[in-house]
Each structure stands twice: as C-alpha cells, then as structure tokens.
Amino acid sequence: MQLLAYCLAYPLLWFVSKLPFPVFYALSDLIYFLVYRVFGYRKATVRKNLxxxxxxxxxxxxxxxxxxxxxHMCDMFMEMVKSMSISDEEMKRRFIFTNLELATEYEKRGKSIILMCAHYASWEWLMVMSNYITFESYAIYKKIGNRYFDSLVQKIRGRHNAKLIESKSSIGTMELHKKNGVKAFYGFASDQSPQLTKAKYWDTFMGIEVPVYTGAEMLAKRLDMNMLFVKVEKVKRGFYQATLVPLVEEPKKMPDYEITGMYLREVEKQILQKPEHYFWTHKRWKHIGKKRISSKKSTSTQF
Structure with a gap:
C-alpha cells in the first residue's frame, strides 16, 4: 500500500514541481481555496492558537x-514540492542570507555548530545554506511513516548537499561524529510541543507555560558545540532572507535551560513581528494547565 501511494503521488508531485512559478502559485491559490474555504483544514486549531x-x-x-x-502554509507546502526539481541557482536567488560571513567565522573556530530555527516562514528552503558552508550539514527530523516518501525527502535534501538524521538516532550519530572529528552544522526546529510523558522542562512561550524541547541545548553542552539561531523572514511570495544570530559560544558555562529560553525569546520576536508566517496548525499549547511530571532540574536530552 505504501508503494502504491508513492507510485500514484510521485508523478503528480514531479509534474507540479516543474511548473513555471506564475502557474505554480496560481495552483497554490486554488489549494488555499480548497483547504481554507471548502474543507476548513484545522481552522478551529488555528483560531484557538491565535x-x-x-x-x-x-x-x-x-x-x-x-x-x-x-x-502562506499552502505556498510553503508547494515550495516543498518545488524542491524536487528547483536548481541550486534558483534556490540561492530566492533564499538569501544577510550575514553568511558569520557562518564562516564560526567554522574557523573549529567546533561543530547547532543551528536553531523555528517553524516559521520557510524552514525547508533553509537547506540551501549547505551550498555556502564547508562543514557538513544535517537536519534533525522525525521519520515519515511511508518509507518511500521518507526516502524521497532524503533525496531532495541530498540534491542540495544536506542530510537528515532521525531524531531518535541523533544523539548516537552526533557523538560518533564528535569521536571521528566530523565538523558539521546540525539544524534543530525545537519550537513545537513534546509528548507530555517526555517533558522534562517547562517555560513560557507567547506568555503561556508549556513543555519545551531541550535536546539542542543539552547536546551542545555534552559535545561542546557553539549555537546559532537563524531568523528566516518572508520578503515576498517565493522569496526569503535569513539572518544568523549568535546564541552562545560556550554552552557549558550557561545555567541549564537558559539557552533554551533565549531561543524561545527569538522565536517570539518573529511571531509578534509577522504572526501570519508561523506554523499555527500544530497544537503547540495543548498541555495548558496540565500537571508537570518532572522538575526543572532534569538534564535528560529531549527533542
């Protein structure tokens, strides 16, 4: 069944990815009409979150x-499809960095870097950064249930020199890289909600107390890595710019969870500036009022 679904969907996705941009975004407008006006996909969740x-x-x-x-969500979904065939040159034209020299500066320091981002604007096209850096590039992700589509996503990332590490194997992989002297950028999008049973730390996000992921911070401390936040902005339809923001150079010296708090504040600033570009369909605040199951003193690595 998984193979059948893939075989039926792949030709359509490939065809759509090859459409010229004016037609491509006209199709996105049609999808918006269906998703929002006809089916009302997760509209109640979005309204509650807002x-x-x-x-x-x-x-x-x-x-x-x-x-x-x-x-924006429909555009972003379509742009993920576009990644199947878009050239590096076109991607670089549509997704630019304002201060790439900072990435070069951090590489010269000889440590791997954790690059934290949010589910904001375009986190998929952020992979174009792999074409500008000398370190290897990895993104931490959750494996897709359909193994054929999962393989497709990995191939798409590979076209742009980026690789994926499944979240459950990320600790072992990054430790192995450290042991073998592999220098890399590791991308984490840590602004969503962990399972309540695995929540080890709570913080405020948009003024509401919620459980948060702390794995990026704890790995940075354990493996002695520097940390950057990447602020992605949508300039206009189909065009983005990203700015690298230093978080901390010596995570080991920081109190536990302070870096995670710094990251959340950066995400909040983006949301308050242009809230329409945040990923509101996720049930980020679903644990409001629920009892904490552990204290802030835990140092377990969570993603």
Whole structure:
C-alpha cells in the first residue's frame, strides 16, 4: 500500500514541481481555496492558537492573520514540492542570507555548530545554506511513516548537499561524529510541543507555560558545540532572507535551560513581528494547565 501511494503521488508531485512559478502559485491559490474555504483544514486549531498567543489582537485582526497564514502554509507546502526539481541557482536567488560571513567565522573556530530555527516562514528552503558552508550539514527530523516518501525527502535534501538524521538516532550519530572529528552544522526546529510523558522542562512561550524541547541545548553542552539561531523572514511570495544570530559560544558555562529560553525569546520576536508566517496548525499549547511530571532540574536530552 505504501508503494502504491508513492507510485500514484510521485508523478503528480514531479509534474507540479516543474511548473513555471506564475502557474505554480496560481495552483497554490486554488489549494488555499480548497483547504481554507471548502474543507476548513484545522481552522478551529488555528483560531484557538491565535486567540491564546495573540490575546492583544482583536478578533477581526486575528481573522486577517488566519487567512494570511493559510495562504502562506499552502505556498510553503508547494515550495516543498518545488524542491524536487528547483536548481541550486534558483534556490540561492530566492533564499538569501544577510550575514553568511558569520557562518564562516564560526567554522574557523573549529567546533561543530547547532543551528536553531523555528517553524516559521520557510524552514525547508533553509537547506540551501549547505551550498555556502564547508562543514557538513544535517537536519534533525522525525521519520515519515511511508518509507518511500521518507526516502524521497532524503533525496531532495541530498540534491542540495544536506542530510537528515532521525531524531531518535541523533544523539548516537552526533557523538560518533564528535569521536571521528566530523565538523558539521546540525539544524534543530525545537519550537513545537513534546509528548507530555517526555517533558522534562517547562517555560513560557507567547506568555503561556508549556513543555519545551531541550535536546539542542543539552547536546551542545555534552559535545561542546557553539549555537546559532537563524531568523528566516518572508520578503515576498517565493522569496526569503535569513539572518544568523549568535546564541552562545560556550554552552557549558550557561545555567541549564537558559539557552533554551533565549531561543524561545527569538522565536517570539518573529511571531509578534509577522504572526501570519508561523506554523499555527500544530497544537503547540495543548498541555495548558496540565500537571508537570518532572522538575526543572532534569538534564535528560529531549527533542
């Protein structure tokens, strides 16, 4: 069944990826109409999240953000498909970095780097950074249930010199890299919600206390890596820019969870600036009011 689904979907996805951009985004507009107007995909979840995170906005203002978010979400999904065939040159034209010299500076320090980002604007096209750096490039991800689509995603990343590490094997892989002297950038998107049974630390996010992932911080301390945050902004439809923001150079010297807090504050600033570009369909605040199951003193690595 998995193979059948892949065989049926792949030709269509490939065809769509080859469409010229004007037609490509016209198709995205059609998908938006179906997803938002006809099927109302996760509309209730989005409205609830917006009301929780942006209580200072009026209901009318949140409706505008809601519609703009769904348009952006459809564009982003389509751009993931476009990654199947887009050239490196076109990707570089559409996704630029404002201060790549900072990446070069960090590479010269001789340590691997954890690159933290958010589910904001375009985290998929961020992989183009692999074409600018000399270190290897990895993204931590959750394996897709369909092994054929999972393989496709890995191939797409490979086209742009990026590799994937499944989250459950990331600790062992990164430790092995450290042992073998492999220098790399490791991308973490840590702004979503962990399972409550695995939550070891809670912090405020958009003014609400929630469980948070702390794996990036703990691995940086364990393996002595520097940390950067990448702020991605949508300039206009189909065009993005990213700015590298230093988080901390010596994580071991920082109190536990302080770096995670710094990261969350950076994400909040992005959301408050242009909330329509955040990924609102995820149930980020689903654990509000639930009892903590562990204290802040835990040092377990969570993703």
């Amino acid at each position: 009301a929780l995170a942006l209580p200072h906005k009026s209901e009318a203002e949140r409706r505008v953000i809601e519609k703009e978010f769904f348009k």
